[in-house]
Amino acid sequence: MSAPTDRPAAANFVSDLVVADNEQGTFGGRVQTRFPPEPNGFLHIGHAKAITVDFELAHEFGGICNLRFDDTNPDTEDTSYVAAIIDDIAWLGYEVGEPLFTSDYFEQLYRWAELFIEQGKAYVDDQDGETISAQRGGYGKPGVESPHRDRPIEENLDLFRRMRAGEFADGSKVLRAKIDMQHENMQMRDPVMYRIRSGHHHRTGDAWKIYPTYDWAHGQSDAIEGVTHSLCTLEFDSHRPLYDWYLDQLAEAGKLPFEQPRQTEFARLELTHTMTSKRKLLRLIEQGLVDGWDDPRMPTLRGLRRRGYPAESIREFFDFIGVSRTNSRNEIELLESFVRTRLNKVAQRRMAVLRPLEVVIDNWPVDAAGEPVVELVELVNNPENADDGTRTAPFTGRFWIEQDDFMAEPPPKYYRLTPGREVRLRGAFFVTCVGFDADADGHVERVHVTYDPETRGGNAPDGRKVKSTMHWVSAGHAVDIDVALYERLFAAEVPGEKTGDVFDDLDADSRELLTGCKAEPALAETEPGAVVQFERLGYFALDTDQPHLFHRTVGLRDEWANIQKRKN
Ligand code: ATP
Ligand code: MG
Numbered sequence: 001m002s003a004p005t006d007r008p009a010a011a012n013f014v015s016d017l018v019v020a021d022n023e024q025g026t027f028g029g030r031v032q033t034r035f036p037p038e039p040n041g042f043l044h045i046g047h048a049k050a051i052t053v054d055f056e057l058a059h060e061f062g063g064i065c066n067l068r069f070d071d072t073n074p075d076t077e078d079t080s081y082v083a084a085i086i087d088d089i090a091w092l093g094y095e096v097g098e099p100l101f102t103s104d105y106f107e108q109l110y111r112w113a114e115l116f117i118e119q120g121k122a123y124v125d126d127q128d129g130e131t132i133s134a135q136r137g138g139y140g141k142p143g144v145e146s147p148h149r150d151r152p153i154e155e156n157l158d159l160f161r162r163m164r165a166g167e168f169a170d171g172s173k174v175l176r177a178k179i180d181m182q183h184e185n186m187q188m189r190d191p192v193m194y195r196i197r198s199g200h201h202h203r204t205g206d207a208w209k210i211y212p213t214y215d216w217a218h219g220q221s222d223a224i225e226g227v228t229h230s231l232c233t234l235e236f237d238s239h240r241p242l243y244d245w246y247l248d249q250l251a252e253a254g255k256l257p258f259e260q261p262r263q264t265e266f267a268r269l270e271l272t273h274t275m276t277s278k279r280k281l282l283r284l285i286e287q288g289l290v291d292g293w294d295d296p297r298m299p300t301l302r303g304l305r306r307r308g309y310p311a312e313s314i315r316e317f318f319d320f321i322g323v324s325r326t327n328s329r330n331e332i333e334l335l336e337s338f339v340r341t342r343l344n345k346v347a348q349r350r351m352a353v354l355r356p357l358e359v360v361i362d363n364w365p366v367d368a369a370g371e372p373v374v375e376l377v378e379l380v381n382n383p384e385n386a387d388d389g390t391r392t393a394p395f396t397g398r399f400w401i402e403q404d405d406f407m408a409e410p411p412p413k414y415y416r417l418t419p420g421r422e423v424r425l426r427g428a429f430f431v432t433c434v435g436f437d438a439d440a441d442g443h444v445e446r447v448h449v450t451y452d453p454e455t456r457g458g459n460a461p462d463g464r465k466v467k468s469t470m471h472w473v474s475a476g477h478a479v480d481i482d483v484a485l486y487e488r489l490f491a492a493e494v495p496g497e498k499t500g501d502v503f504d505d506l507d508a509d510s511r512e513l514l515t516g517c518k519a520e521p522a523l524a525e526t527e528p529g530a531v532v533q534f535e536r537l538g539y540f541a542l543d544t545d546q547p548h549l550f551h552r553t554v555g556l557r558d559e560w561a562n563i564q565k566r567k568n
Helices: 013-024 045-060 079-092 102-118 129-135 153-165 214-225 234-252 278-286 301-307 311-321 332-346 521-525 559-567
Strands: 032-035 064-069 122-125 174-177 192-196 210-212 229-233 262-266 348-350 356-361 375-380 390-395 398-402 422-425 430-438 444-451 479-486 511-519 531-534 538-542 549-554
Touching: 013 045, 013 229, 013 262, 032 045, 032 214, 032 229, 045 064, 045 079, 045 229, 045 301, 045 311, 064 079, 064 102, 064 214, 079 301, 079 311, 102 122, 102 153, 102 174, 102 192, 102 210, 102 214, 122 153, 129 174, 153 192, 192 214, 214 229, 214 234, 229 234, 234 262, 301 549, 311 332, 332 531, 332 538, 332 549, 332 559, 356 511, 390 521, 479 521, 511 521
Parallel strands: 032 064, 229 262, 348 531, 356 444, 479 549
Antiparallel strands: 122 174, 174 192, 192 210, 356 398, 375 390, 422 430, 430 444, 479 511, 531 538, 538 549
């Protein structure tokens, strides 16, 4: 069973919600979403889910989806990430219009904060962060009001303006919303709206000395842009009352330019054998455990792309798993089965031998000059797509096969090459093993075969059958390539679950680099980044920088089907 393509539409409660909104005319029939990354790292497969949910919902209802950079922290953000994020979203297949930036709303957010102060709904607190969070209390533990909570409005305004002017040191003051220190939801216990930060911002430079918090910036930015459905992951569930409270105040004051946006949460993507936290991914890089953000083992879009994942297969995967409000973990084998299904349709077939063993045909003919004859055999480029046509590959009396396609003393049910056995060489001839050369240690150095000239093309006129078809590469015509094989970066299904630390589940040997691999001449024409199927071995992507390096994208076996069988 491969990834199903003919299937009922997956459950998507967000679409249902929009249908209900449209029936009730909640947003005047408008659908506007946004994808709000913080430009402090590269996008990973988890972000791809949010991107897919946001963009697909807008498309489904003829609306729009903004890319909005949530750039409210000058210390961690960088313009280089902005460009990389735009590029990754475009690669995934979504059209990014003019990107928007929360930093473009700093002035508006500031004015609205002053309005809150004027209305007695915000105050400046001189206490440090530790004190403030200790006073917040907890479940069943009452909050403690700040001694500055009842500062006169004029004093608050004056202090807030001086905070903006840069008169105070980092961390010495904050602006807080005045809500309710006994609220059952901790988020509502006088949350911080502004912090003082002296860092240099990647877009506004040194213009601002105060920066809005996520909660103060997010809903207000949604309102400024006219977002209707503000989708985020479930951990923001407890922030929703605050999201609404801020917007309610602005709505009461008649400040909202559009209908009041609404936050809706959906389940994060969690994948087996995968860890998606920008902070921890960065640690992998800093500790030299992977080569960088685009290491093919990384769950970043850069990594998956370099590994050869087609963007369509990632979108198809998200379409299949749907959108729900229940957290769960999907098997990475399911994602891989979408990758395999897609590549099966588009990847051209080639022959490559990863661990070469020499084979000599003892009865191969020579021409008039005494040179071995070279036959050109015809091979189908892709049995799934006749339009891809055929190619030719040279075949002569000396070729490479995989070391494990020959055994001097085979176990039962071994059907590949072994003394006395006849096999088919894909598209070429039947050959029969007549012996082998071994060194003093019994290590096989060369295999001898005879061929049957009547079997050209790979079929015997007398109808006799062979049990296996093997791939091969002509020794005199081979191109040398290097191949990177990958195991899971995290051996454990749920990294860190048993060990307590995801880094303890890291497989330090998750990459095996094979050099001196042999491939048929047509492989030399592969475009950088293209994926081909090496017959019997899997799908392999040519690196975009290193001209002879192929990364194994996925193997040929559908492991997800096996998992399903085991479960049932
Ligand atoms: P990380 O935890 O990796 O640092 P983040 O949530 O801090 O990620 P943001 O740039 O703030 O990174 O994320 C942008 C958007 O992507 C947010 O709306 C966030 O909810 C969403 N997102 C991040 N991780 C996932 C995930 N695993 N599944 C679905 N959506 C995600
Ligand atoms: Mg975040």
